[in-house]
Amino acid sequence: MPNRLASATSPYLLQHAENPVDWVEWSDAAFEEAAARGVPVLVSVGYAACHWCHVMAHESFEDAATAAFLNEHFVCVKVDREERPDVDAVYMAATQAMTGSGGWPMTVFTTPTGEPFFCGTYFPPRPVQGMPSFTEVLASVAAAWTTRRDEVEASAGIIAEALAERPAAGEQAGFDVVDRALAGVATTFDAARGGFGGAPKFPPSMVLEWLLRHHARTGDARALAMAEATLDAMARGGMYDQLAGGFARYSVDAAWVVPHFEKMLYDNALLLRVYVHAWRATGSPLAHRVATETARWLLDELRTAEGGFASSLDADSEGREGAFYSWSPAQLRDVLGDDDGTWAAGVLGVSDEGTFEHGTSVLQRRADPTDTERLDDVRERLHAARERRPRPARDDKVVSGWNGLAVAALAEAGALLDRPDLVDAASAAARFVLETHARRAPDGSTRLVRASRGGVAGSAPGVLEDYAHVADGMLTLSAITGDPAWFDAAEDLLETALVHFAAADGGLRDTADDETDAVVGRIRTLQDPADGPTPSGQSAAAGVLLTYAALTGSLRHREAAERALRGPLEIATRFPRAAGAALAVVEALLDGPREVAVVGTDDPARQALHAAALRSTAPGLVVAAGPPGADAPPLLRDRPLVSGIASAYVCRGFVCALPTTSADELARQLGR
Template sequence: MRADTGRRRAAGLRSHGRGFRRTLGGVPNRLASATSPYLLQHADNPVDWVEWGDAAFSEAASRDVPVLVSVGYAACHWCHVMAHESFEDEATAAFLNEHFVCVKVDREERPDVDAVYMAATQAMTGSGGWPMTVFTTPTGEPFFCGTYFPPRRVQGMPSFTEVLASVAAAWTTRRGEVEESASVIAEALAERPAAGEHVGPGVVDQALAGLATTFDAARGGFGGAPKFPPSMVLEWLLRHHARTGDAQAIAMAERTLDAMARGGMYDQLAGGFARYSVDAAWVVPHFEKMLYDNALLLRVYLHAWRATGSPRARRVATETAQWLLDDLRTAEGGFASSLDADSEGREGAFYAWSPAQLRDVLGDDDGTWAAGVLGVTDDGTFEHGLSVLQRRADPADPVRLDEVRARLRADRERRPRPARDDKVVSGWNGLAVAALAEAGALLDRPDLLDAASVAASFLRATHVRRAQDGSARLVRASRDGVAGSAPGVLEDYAHVADGFLALGAVTGDSAWFDAAGQLLETVLVHFAAADGGLRDTADDETDAVVGRIRVLQDPADGPTPSGQSAAAAALLTYAALAGSLRHREAAERALRGPLGIATRFPRAAGAALAVAEALLDGPREVAVVGHDDPARRALHTVAMASTAPGLVVAVGEPGADVPPLLRDRSLVGGAPAAYVCRGFVCDLPTTDADALAQQLAMNSGRPSSETA
């Protein structure tokens, strides 16, 4: 029902945006044929927006005017605000159209463009965010950057019209200063952070000590407000505990996971997490819900349940997986990018409640009881006297709570729903494929595994293409089953390859191993950097302007793992399956950049540290050989349930040689067998599931008796 509703809304947006080119004030808006929902949101603006590309900068050069690069995304609340205040204003638009070439960029469709100008914005202002407002020369070099600008001066912040007038005047009267400044900024953007050394336990231990100093023991998470879900850091902590048994690591992970699950950032009715909490106690979220956050958190909660047996972690993983299928799945079987924060013109209107609303839906007794359990107060925890639902304490009657949740959820379905950004992004769908494949196996949910398989098949059919040199190439995104023109970046190749490998580990279908290998071969050939690491963009598909300003090698995690760390993870898994030293060496080289910042900024290197844990553990490789029968399935289930960091599993028929980890593995005494290897050393095969559990538990941070 919800997915169909989202598709109907998307269809309305498409008919509104694509069917015509609207002219306001005599100016044609050139976004009407865009595929990005975010760009289509601006197709009615009187601003003469142009899509990113060489044509925009050629126009700026011929007119001898600077370029305004405005970057945002469909679920961005303040992007909508600035659009309404400034880009829909006729006078502001007239000034923009006369003095600038105006380029509108969807950061989710062009992360390479976003990364370049975000680096410049952070360097020039000390902070960053969206909407991002950047002024560049006709060759793309930034010379003035900012984020949101109000229509009138507020708290010392200049108005947008003041900024426009100042930039236009500077370009006209102080051209030399502007161009010199732009040149200096471009040179600074090209600088590289120092690379780390060989992976060793010392780097991990030092990073953990640094992370612990920022841990909020009272409320969970790291640092203060606002708090973003530290998905990659939590995965690292779970792996570190599995490898070493470190009590501090698991305590920080569990406290944070529990706090996020109980707070308002988690949708207590339907599952799924909002983008972040505006406060330090996880009470009030910024309500947009992103595919990448929920795919990453689904996998983390799944791994937490696997490690600790926590019923709450299992429930959150199950509900989040179901939310992905219910709310983000597209007609083609991929997954949409996000749900907006706003509905009815107000942020959070879909999610917030008052005590009176609860009583209206549930009756006086259940309504009053639910208000106490779910943290709905008379003065409200949010705005307009409304509260965000929380779950600070577990009630004595959980069955009653489940019934209340179901009734509230059914009533909420009658509210106007937030808009959905239905473009399908390659890398984020790769994250979803990996999470759903593992969830299907560990939770015994064939429907989740089926969803992962369908999404992976859609990616392979629609997002993967063949280049002239025969290499497998990814497009960044598609919409309505039609691939876009923006090329995939490193994170796309890495996450899609990792999703394919995860799906192969669960299904035993070697075609996914082959497909991942083709993508990773493209990474090794076309993303290689001069220092031995990996670039974020392919050498033959980099946008001319982006490539001129900065050859991207960003080592830091953002909302998703850094491209280098993600590639290291996929390369390491593939290396173990293929027995390829070439891929393992590439994985270790890719980690050098991210690990170079790990000891100083561990929160920005969680993904790299998680891969480092896998390297330090071996990683653990398990080949399960046998015909598809209960005995083989029992061995396979135990293998998938292992907490070993970077666990690599292959399953197949005897005599199979793809992936090579299965090669020359035979039945033992006519029975299915499991072969365990670690750090280039293999144990004797076993046909007994309990014995396999003992093997996988050795030196993994827990006594063997706790594994069964």
């Protein structure tokens, strides 16, 4: 019998709509039901591309006996962590505190008021390596609730109080934190294989952006060397799809050989932008190729019919992880013939022993062969053959913040790689988000929902990262297209962030003051300063607030940016890899920012100046282009043309240089 998930918008929840478990969506009503029945709540958190979420679902949630026990003893709530990051953050903090680690699937048992009292992740159907089975866990939790409820509720209350307590923000770390953080991150750099730390290795997107900015500001060769080595290793390894472009979620080993195969929108948007910036800084052909291919992959694989971008591709197909992406030597020969198949096996790292499972290998590109035309031909033929395989499922949920990341990345890639089609795709996605995800609240503020599916907005409210990333995408489009409508949209979103996400310490919360549901609001005031797979909401907000302040001269927004950096910078010296986004913003602050106003009609003279400005590697670069006028962003106002010719004005640290009509002179003023 179908459960109560049939009307959900989340593909992850819909994957469980036919489970015999009587799942309900996260809501206050679910906890009210638990209170009325006098039973605890099982909160099961995962996401559509999560391999072990699928495994646990098949082993336990599709099992009739397990489902019957769950339905009798619990109210079962299924949560998509991508749709409700606020819920995920609350219970992840509890899981990490109780177990010392965390991950997905996340399995949390709470009281009817939402306080967690037992947490874990994946539980097998039978005891394995000292891990209890899921049925044993369920029986123990149900027995404890029945026989020792007062004790359970008391311990849950203590846990909830601990989660609600956040250490008071200390004094803002000085901006000299950058040098100490660089020394710290250098100690974890893997000089032999690129990246930081050991296995598993995740793409350190925010740290790489920071290192590129630091090199641009200071000329520090060590920062550039760490960034280049890591970008090169990731691009040549198995985490990068050597046939179609795009990156998998992470590498299970330290040498970037075998990935965890799910592909996420946020990873690829962040990495696209970093590779574009690396190419701009170094002229690397590899960075150019990876940026071009990753942009194409985003458009080919994740763009939805409505113009937005879907969340992810699954790791599994044909019931196996990586089946779509892995190859055996025999399969190469079947597609390419003996000569090309044997040659391709050597070039792409496919061996008889295999680097993955069942004698298959993940394609790599450790070195570039002299015969690049042959390699291109081989890649094309293998890609065509792979397209005939059963494809991984796609989570077509459109998340506001992740689309903001994609908008910014595609717009910049389009401008720098001379690909207007990418700018068009970014504009279409931005329009979709504004038309479908944004609404006008009764108080006049612009509000975002977290996600939509099939063009229908969901009910989960947007969080701080959504407002920050969407606003950043809008300001990036404004800088590249010159259309002031994007600037106006960003302005509205940032006003909502400043008014409704303000924290008691002067910084910003992750959730709005009037859109957090009762359970989340009661347990914890969210203000997580650390980067995860995406930049922390506070760091992302700091970056876009600083950009807006440079465009407008608004001291209010600049001060808000600096306050938002307090939390992230407090952890930067101890855990710099968790504060890369904040450190990148600090580089922009230390650089000026550098404000470039390019004024004039859209003619070749203005286009040349505009292109020169966008090619600058200055970490604090902020660009506005267009005719001066009352409707233009303030940076463009009161900027006359010089002798009737398109002109560029460069200001830095509240001091402006003389205007120029020469693209070469503009490049010189910007430090190139």
